Amino acid sequence: xxxxxxxxxxxxxxxxxIGVESMDELFDRVAAEVRFPALDLPPGLSEMEVIAEMxxxxxxxASANEYAIFxxxxxxxxxxxxxxxxxxxxxxxxxxxxxxxxxxxxxxxxAIFEYQSMMCMLTGMEAANASHYDGxxxxxxxxxxxxxxxxxKRTKVIFSPGVHPQYRAVARTYHQGSGMNFVxxxxxxxxxxxAEQLDAQTALFVVQYPNFFGQIDDLTGLAERxxxxxxxxxxxxxxxxxxxxxxPGALGADIVVGEGQPLGIPLSYGGPYLGFxxxxxxxxxxxxxxxxxxxxxxxxxxxxxxxxxxREQDIRRxxxxxxxxxxxxxxxxxxxVYLSVMGKRGxxxxxxxxxxxxxxxxxxxxxxxxxSVDMSKPFFKEFVVTCPRPxxxxxxxxxxxxxxxxxxxxxxxxxxxxxxxxVAVTEMNPREEIDTLVEALAGAATHDHSHHHHHEPxxxxx
Amino acid sequence: MTIDxxxxxxxxEAPPPLxxxxxxxxxxxxxxxxLPDPDVPEAELPADLLRATLDLPEVSEMDVVRHxxxxxxxxxxxxxxxYPLGSCTMKYNPKLNEDMAxxxxxxEIHPLQDPASVQGALAMMYTLQSWLAEISGxxxxxxxxxxxxxxxxxxxxxxRAYHLANGEAHRTKIIVPDSAHGTNPATTxxxxxxxxxxxSDANGDVDLDxxxxxxxxxxxxxxxxxxxTLGVFEAHIKEIVDIIHGCGGLMYMxxxxxxxxxxxxxxxxxxxxVMHYNLxxxxxxxxxxxxxxxxxxxxxxxxxxFLPGPIVTIIDEGSDEEPPLYGLTMPDKSIGRLxxxxxNFGMLVRAFAYIAVYGGAGLHAVTKHAVLNANYIRAxxxxxxxxxxxxxxxxxxxxxxHWPDAEGIHALxxxxxxxDYDFHPPTNYFPLIVPEALLIEPTExxxxxxxxxxxxxMLAIAQEARENPDLLHDxxxxxxxxxxxxxxxxxxxxxxxxxxxxxxx
Numbered sequence: 001x002x003x004x005x006x007x008x009x010x011x012x013x014x015x016x017x018i019g020v021e022s023m024d025e026l027f028d029r030v031a032a033e034v035r036f037p038a039l040d041l042p043p044g045l046s047e048m049e050v051i052a053e054m055x056x057x058x059x060x061x062a063s064a065n066e067y068a069i070f071x072x073x074x075x076x077x078x079x080x081x082x083x084x085x086x087x088x089x090x091x092x093x094x095x096x097x098x099x100x101x102x103x104x105x106x107x108x109x110x111a112i113f114e115y116q117s118m119m120c121m122l123t124g125m126e127a128a129n130a131s132h133y134d135g136x137x138x139x140x141x142x143x144x145x146x147x148x149x150x151x152x153k154r155t156k157v158i159f160s161p162g163v164h165p166q167y168r169a170v171a172r173t174y175h176q177g178s179g180m181n182f183v184x185x186x187x188x189x190x191x192x193x194x195a196e197q198l199d200a201q202t203a204l205f206v207v208q209y210p211n212f213f214g215q216i217d218d219l220t221g222l223a224e225r226x227x228x229x230x231x232x233x234x235x236x237x238x239x240x241x242x243x244x245x246x247x248p249g250a251l252g253a254d255i256v257v258g259e260g261q262p263l264g265i266p267l268s269y270g271g272p273y274l275g276f277x278x279x280x281x282x283x284x285x286x287x288x289x290x291x292x293x294x295x296x297x298x299x300x301x302x303x304x305x306x307x308x309x310x311r312e313q314d315i316r317r318x319x320x321x322x323x324x325x326x327x328x329x330x331x332x333x334x335x336x337v338y339l340s341v342m343g344k345r346g347x348x349x350x351x352x353x354x355x356x357x358x359x360x361x362x363x364x365x366x367x368x369x370x371x372s373v374d375m376s377k378p379f380f381k382e383f384v385v386t387c388p389r390p391x392x393x394x395x396x397x398x399x400x401x402x403x404x405x406x407x408x409x410x411x412x413x414x415x416x417x418x419x420x421x422x423v424a425v426t427e428m429n430p431r432e433e434i435d436t437l438v439e440a441l442a443g444a445a446t447h448d449h450s451h452h453h454h455h456e457p458x459x460x461x462x
Numbered sequence: 463m464t465i466d467x468x469x470x471x472x473x474x475e476a477p478p479p480l481x482x483x484x485x486x487x488x489x490x491x492x493x494x495x496x497l498p499d500p501d502v503p504e505a506e507l508p509a510d511l512l513r514a515t516l517d518l519p520e521v522s523e524m525d526v527v528r529h530x531x532x533x534x535x536x537x538x539x540x541x542x543x544x545y546p547l548g549s550c551t552m553k554y555n556p557k558l559n560e561d562m563a564x565x566x567x568x569x570e571i572h573p574l575q576d577p578a579s580v581q582g583a584l585a586m587m588y589t590l591q592s593w594l595a596e597i598s599g600x601x602x603x604x605x606x607x608x609x610x611x612x613x614x615x616x617x618x619x620x621x622r623a624y625h626l627a628n629g630e631a632h633r634t635k636i637i638v639p640d641s642a643h644g645t646n647p648a649t650t651x652x653x654x655x656x657x658x659x660x661x662s663d664a665n666g667d668v669d670l671d672x673x674x675x676x677x678x679x680x681x682x683x684x685x686x687x688x689x690x691t692l693g694v695f696e697a698h699i700k701e702i703v704d705i706i707h708g709c710g711g712l713m714y715m716x717x718x719x720x721x722x723x724x725x726x727x728x729x730x731x732x733x734x735x736v737m738h739y740n741l742x743x744x745x746x747x748x749x750x751x752x753x754x755x756x757x758x759x760x761x762x763x764x765x766x767x768f769l770p771g772p773i774v775t776i777i778d779e780g781s782d783e784e785p786p787l788y789g790l791t792m793p794d795k796s797i798g799r800l801x802x803x804x805x806n807f808g809m810l811v812r813a814f815a816y817i818a819v820y821g822g823a824g825l826h827a828v829t830k831h832a833v834l835n836a837n838y839i840r841a842x843x844x845x846x847x848x849x850x851x852x853x854x855x856x857x858x859x860x861x862x863x864h865w866p867d868a869e870g871i872h873a874l875x876x877x878x879x880x881x882d883y884d885f886h887p888p889t890n891y892f893p894l895i896v897p898e899a900l901l902i903e904p905t906e907x908x909x910x911x912x913x914x915x916x917x918x919x920m921l922a923i924a925q926e927a928r929e930n931p932d933l934l935h936d937x938x939x940x941x942x943x944x945x946x947x948x949x950x951x952x953x954x955x956x957x958x959x960x961x962x963x964x965x966x967x
Contacts (some may be wrong), residue, residue: 002556002819003553003554003556003746003819003906003907004827004828004831004906004907005907005908005909005910006831006834006909006910010909010910011834013910014834014835014837014838014910015834017838017841017842018834018837018838018840018841018854019841020837020854023830023831023833023834024830025854026830026833026834026837026854027695027726027833028854029694029695029697029854030695030726030727031699031700031727034727034728034731034732035726035727036725036726036727036826037599037725037727037728037731038725038822039596039597039724039725039822039823039825039826040596040822041593041596041597041817041821041822041825042818042821043821043822043823044818044819044820044821044823044824045818045819045821047558047819050558050562050815050818050819051558051561051562053818054562054565054586054811054814054815054818055565055567056582057567057568057582057583057585057586058562058565058566058567058568058582059567059582060567060581060582060585061567061568061571061579061580061581061582061583062571062575062579062580063566063567063569063570063571064570064571064572065566065567065570066566069572071572071574071575073574074574074802075572075573075574075802075803077570077572079497081495081523083523083526083527085564086527087527087530087531087534089560090530090531090534091539091540091541091542092534092535092537092538092539092541092542093534093537093539093750093751094539094555094560094748094749094750094751095539095540095541095555095748095749096537096538096539096540096749096750096751097545097547097550097552097749097751097752097886098749098751098752098753099751099752101538101877101881101886101887102943102946102948103878103881103938103941103942103943103944103945103946104537104538104881104886104941105536105537105538105751106480106481106533106536106537106942106943107533107534107535107536107537108533108537108751108752110481110483110533110536111530111533111751112752113483113957113959114483114484114485114959116957116958117483117485117958117959117960118518120957120958121516121517121518122516122518126957126958127955127957127958128957128958130752131753133608133609133612133754133801133806134608134801134802134803135802136799136801136802137608137612137800137801144652164802166799166802166803167802169798169799170798170799170800170801170802172798173619173770173797173798173799173800174615174652174800176619176622176623176654176797176798177619177622177653177654177655178652178654179654216508216511242513243516244507244512244513245511245512245513246511246512246513247513250513259802266569266570267569267570267571267572267573268563268568268569268571268807268808269568269571269572269573269580269583269803269804269807270573270802270803270804270805270807271573271608271754271801271803271804271805271806271807271808271809272608272753272754272806272807272808272809273802281955281957284955284957290752291957292957293951293952293955293956293957294951294956294957294959295946295947295948295950295951295954295956296476296946296947296950297943297944297945297946297947298936298944298945298946298947299477299943299944300476300477301476301477301478301479301480301943301944302476302479302480303943303946303947304946305946305947305948305951307948307951307952307955307957308952308955309948309952312644313611313644313645313647313648314643314644314645314892315644316644316648317644317647317648317657318647318648318650318651318657319651320644320648320651322648322652323611323614323615323645323648323649323651323652324609324611324612325609325610325611325644325645326609326610326611326742326749326752326753326754326755327609327752327753327754328608328750328753328754329749329750329751329752329753329754330748330750330751330752330753330754331750331753331754333530333750333751336484337526337530339518339519340484340494340518340519340521340526340529340530341494341495341521341523341526342494342495342518343488343492343493343494343495343518343519343520343521344516344517344518344519344520345493345520346493346494346495346497347516347518348516349497350497352500352507353497353498353500355505355507356500356502356503356504356505357500357502359505360502360503360505378508378511392576395576396576399576399579405572405575405579408574427497427498430501431501431502434502
């Protein structure tokens with residue numbers, strides 16, 4: 001076996017020391033009637049065979065490596081500098097355990113401390129934690145924090161319908177038994193209208209920045225209204241947008257969460273990603289998850305350690321701020337390396353490239369017969385296109401005839417938005433790709449749509 | 463201690479940091495990445511919406527490489543040494559798995575693509591679901607939970623939803639043994655249910671009389687770990703399951719210890735209704751310095767409709783010429799979505815590669831060798847380290863890190879001293895029911911020589927504890943930093959390397 005080093009002689013010697021005749025004897029405490037069931041799995045394969053099998057599976061997918069992609073909606077294809085993968089593949093990082101033993105983990109601990117620092121700078125907050133599973137669960141934990149902050153006396157959460165639909169769904173899943181209730185996202189109310197629903201029951205008001213449709217809502221004065229009602233303001237932010245736009249901190253947010261995937265993490269069919277969570281220092285003892293702090297060792301040398309540990313499940317058990325244990329540590333390292341190498345100027349440059357290309361694409365598409373783009377508000381890297389036919393049909397034509405993975409079909413989550421496509425443009429889309437998209441959309445408007453063949457996989461393990 | 467450290471101590475200065483912060487490297491104006499100029503006409507930026515400053519490092523690519531490589535040298539890792547961390551299953555992380563997860567056909571696909579365009583990914587997930595169902599004997603699997611704790615949360619939410627669907631809203635109690643992982647009670651509380659803790663008996667097994675006492679029609683279910691957190695196959699699993707089922711509750715198995723279970727017993731055959739896996743323990747996906755993990759849940763027919771989703775199903779069976787068509791489906795009574803998209807997909811790819819390498823007989827061999835290693839180390843330490851439960855163990859065992867004739871020595875001292883011998887310490891102070899616990903789990907990937915070297919270090923430390931206890935109290939001596947002041951870290955909070963500048967200033 002590839003990864004089991006024992007020889008026959010080893011086994012024999014070890015069994016002798018233990019004082020048993022066979023390895024099977026080690027399982028005598030397991031009831032005989034259930035012991036040693038056969039596992040009906042395919043026979044083990046050599047490394048070569050596994051590679052061949054998995055290459056087949058991988059090649060049966062239309063990847064952004066071969067296709068132009070204009071799909072975003074919470075997961076984005078941004079540039080990932082080569083350096084990131086090289087750092088992540090250092091065994092000292094990726095095969096390390098959670099840094100509970102600081103003497104053996106200063107590398108991980110300092111990297112997380114630097115990550116926390118960068119997330120504070122990016123969001124305009126004073127404290128960030130070491131990560132959540134993704135942006136959606138970071139939001140769910142923000143709701144938990146608000147619930148704890150108000151000691152269950154305020155139970156209402158107001159969601160803007162411009163918050164990612166899956167994030168709102170996850171927050172509801174998390175809180176199906178917690179007594180929190182969620183309002184505001186039934187229709188298409190504006191942020192200003194939603195603020196009318198603030199009351200003494202409201203714990204948290206949640207907006208997204210830019211919102212799910214790519215637009216920057218006018219948040220001027222919102223924090224004041226939320227705080228006047230005694231509630232907290234949570235902003236779900238795109239970290240690339242924060243390279244360009246005002247920080248949620250400057251807008252008065254109390255909690256900033258979001259998806260860190262754009263910061264050097266591949267699309268990878270939805271995970272592993274990086275939930276970031278930042279807040280003001282006064283709330284730090286209510287945060288879920290791990291936090292790294294600076295201290296000194298016995299020699300007075302600067303050192304880092306996981307701190308405020310009595311919030312966590314292994315110590316506080318049912319009174320913990322969350323059950324979270326394993327987080328997305330390595331993804332936080334990816335973001336830390338990304339933000340280091342991009343730096344002050346690079347992140348701004350990436351954000352500006354997205355902005356310019358998205359605006360170019362929006363203007364070109366808006367000129368097409370049958371299409372219109374909503375440019376009523378400022379937008380960043382995504383925008384909504386109203387198409388002359390259902391988005392699913394447009395996308396099928398784009399993929400089959402032009403090799404383009406089209407935008408997100410908003411009708412899936414917003415029944416009042418039939419034929420609306422959410423298009424994402426990043427620094428990874430060269431002008432020629434955008435021009436091809438425009439041409440393809442024009443073609444799709446008049447294309448005689450007969451049912452296309454499904455993309456067929458070449459291989460599959462039984 | 464190095465000469466300069468001695469001199470600095472004499473002069474009362476703090477020794478220099480091991481590695482500067484990234485913010486303290488570089489110089490204003492330095493850039494680390496080359497980006498293209500815009501190839502489209504530039505749009506006007508909305509001046510009133512822009513931030514004025516952005517305080518990020520200004521470093522070259524090589525500054526960044528050297529910084530993080532130097533930091534990596536300060537870490538202990540599986541690739542550099544033996545990690546006998548009980549309940550964590552720190553086995554070797556095969557390099558093959560890393561390459562597979564990085565294939566462009568897996569790493570460069572978008573979660574919201576038309577399922578028809580990602581049939582290879584869905585076929586892989588479907589197969590993994592069926593493999594995990596087979597290993598557990600369960601009927602259905604959701605790969606969505608991102609970590610073990612989220613798998614537990616899914617399981618408890620499903621148990622809650624099941625009782626609600628049966629009109630039994632009064633079932634609000636989850637029974638948890640006192641030996642449980644902290645995630646079990648924390649999960650229960652998050653689901654809005656009440657924790658009832660029951661004690662273990664003198665053998666470390668669940669106290670059956672106490673269990674019967676707390677069982678009633680308010681019980682929603684029970685969570686236990688198999689083998690338990692003492693590393694022992696509970697003697698009375700069947701009785702426990704019967705008691706809980708008898709009062710209408712469901713049985714949850716914490717799958718943290720599945721490395722002792724593969725091909726040994728299927729949780730469904732033991733009577734469990736729901737369990738989670740930790741792919742980052744049993745199936746070798748790396749711990750990543752704290753994550754990402756992956757915590758799929760497996761359930762029997764009672765809970766299949768309640769799984770978190772979407773899950774992968776076959777939409778069209780196909781034929782001899784046509785492969786099946788896979789799709790994403792939300793189970794009928796699903797508790798909902800636990801995270802955006804479908805799970806930590808990259809971890810699923812790695813676990814798939816791992817299971818493909820081993821097959822069924824191979825996974826059983828994994829378990830047998832994990833248990834062999836644990837028992838070998840246990841047998842060799844016996845008589846030197848007190849063991850509260852002297853018997854054959856599963857893939858891990860617990861001993862006590864203190865002696866009546868070595869007063870003042872604690873499990874923590876032994877742990878720290880092990881670092882000087884270049885070993886990561888075992889899990890200490892868990893399970894909570896054993897005083898000064900050292901929970902030791904070697905995993906199957908360590909050779910006999912590695913196990914022997916660890917035993918020799920443990921034996922040497924036991925001797926030092928009597929002869930030179932200060933060596934232990936002051937340990938570690940050979941690590942990049944000495945013991946760190948965690949009280950100061952919590953009292954004088956420094957969570958960010960410099961004050962956040964008001965971006966509007």
